Amino acid sequence: MTSTADVMTLAQTLAQTLDAARRERREIPPLTHAHPNLSVPDGYAVQAEGIRLREAQGERRVGLKMGFTSEAKRQQMNLGSPIFGVLTDRMLVPAGGVVHVNAGIHPRIEPEIAFRTSKELKGTVTRDEVLDACSAVFAAMEVLDSRFVGFKYFSLPDVVADNASSSLFVPGTTERGVRDLDLTKLQMRMEVNGKVEGEARSDAISGDPVVSLIQLCALLAERGEVLPAGSLVLSGAATAAYLMKPGDHVKLTVDGLGTVEVTARE
Numbered sequence: 001m002t003s004t005a006d007v008m009t010l011a012q013t014l015a016q017t018l019d020a021a022r023r024e025r026r027e028i029p030p031l032t033h034a035h036p037n038l039s040v041p042d043g044y045a046v047q048a049e050g051i052r053l054r055e056a057q058g059e060r061r062v063g064l065k066m067g068f069t070s071e072a073k074r075q076q077m078n079l080g081s082p083i084f085g086v087l088t089d090r091m092l093v094p095a096g097g098v099v100h101v102n103a104g105i106h107p108r109i110e111p112e113i114a115f116r117t118s119k120e121l122k123g124t125v126t127r128d129e130v131l132d133a134c135s136a137v138f139a140a141m142e143v144l145d146s147r148f149v150g151f152k153y154f155s156l157p158d159v160v161a162d163n164a165s166s167s168l169f170v171p172g173t174t175e176r177g178v179r180d181l182d183l184t185k186l187q188m189r190m191e192v193n194g195k196v197e198g199e200a201r202s203d204a205i206s207g208d209p210v211v212s213l214i215q216l217c218a219l220l221a222e223r224g225e226v227l228p229a230g231s232l233v234l235s236g237a238a239t240a241a242y243l244m245k246p247g248d249h250v251k252l253t254v255d256g257l258g259t260v261e262v263t264a265r266e
């Protein structure tokens with residue numbers, strides 16, 4: 001008789017390694033060190049297995065996030081093309097809440113524009129189709145936490161496998177209609193303890209954060225997937241991410257979308 005280990009795929013094994021690292025707050029070497037031929041599609045297969053593990057632990061999918069949609073982020077991580085990751089209910093931190101730095105490995109925070117969808121989006125979609133499918137836009141902060149040593153990985157397959165470094169997200173409470181604002185001209189400012197850490201206009205995100213959703217639909221279609229109705233979508237950070245320290249008070253202000261605040265503790 002074959003044991004489960006014998007029939008486990010490489011994607012399942014790597015997903016278990018990453019999931020254990022996350023739960024035990026342990027850094028691991030990039031997967032491509034031992035598996036140099038790991039491709040981006042392989043990375044998504046590992047990511048999908050990782051989400052299955054989290055679902056088996058009682059988590060529920062609530063949305064998706066795009067990564068590397070701004071030049072600032074691509075430069076910070078030295079990686080070139082947009083990727084996506086999956087958000088679950090357990091990653092949600094309410095606005096004004098607390099992020100426990102020691103519950104993660106080396107969490108970083110970054111400013112984003114988020115959307116909620118009320119209709120499914122599938123395949124090649126136009127800007128108008130995205131706007132018709134979005135019931136709200138709001139400011140959000142994402143807390144990233146790479147499972148890789150020193151928050152360093154040098155390849156897309158690694159970061160894709162690690163669910164695009166997803167850890168937590170903090171949605172703002174001021175929701176607006178997507179046609180009520182010029183989404184390309186929103187000034188975004190992230191302050192830490194009253195000092196400006198990052199500032200950009202919303203068109204730093206894919207030239208237009210709506211374009212991030214068009215790209216997301218295209219990436220999902222490559223895998224035969226859709227963007228479900230009722231999803232929360234992070235369109236990608238407008239600036240580089242900031243390494244959080246206990247005691248930090250982080251505040252994001254976005255034109256027309258109010259503020260989002262969070263406090264870091266041990």
Ligand code: OOG
Pocket residue numbers: 065066067068069070073077110142144146159164165235236237
């Ligand atoms: C990957 C996630 C990138 C963004 O908004 O660009 C991302 C990383 O930075 O490790 O979430």
Ligand code: MG
Pocket residue numbers: 065066067110112142234236237
């Ligand atoms: Mg992000």
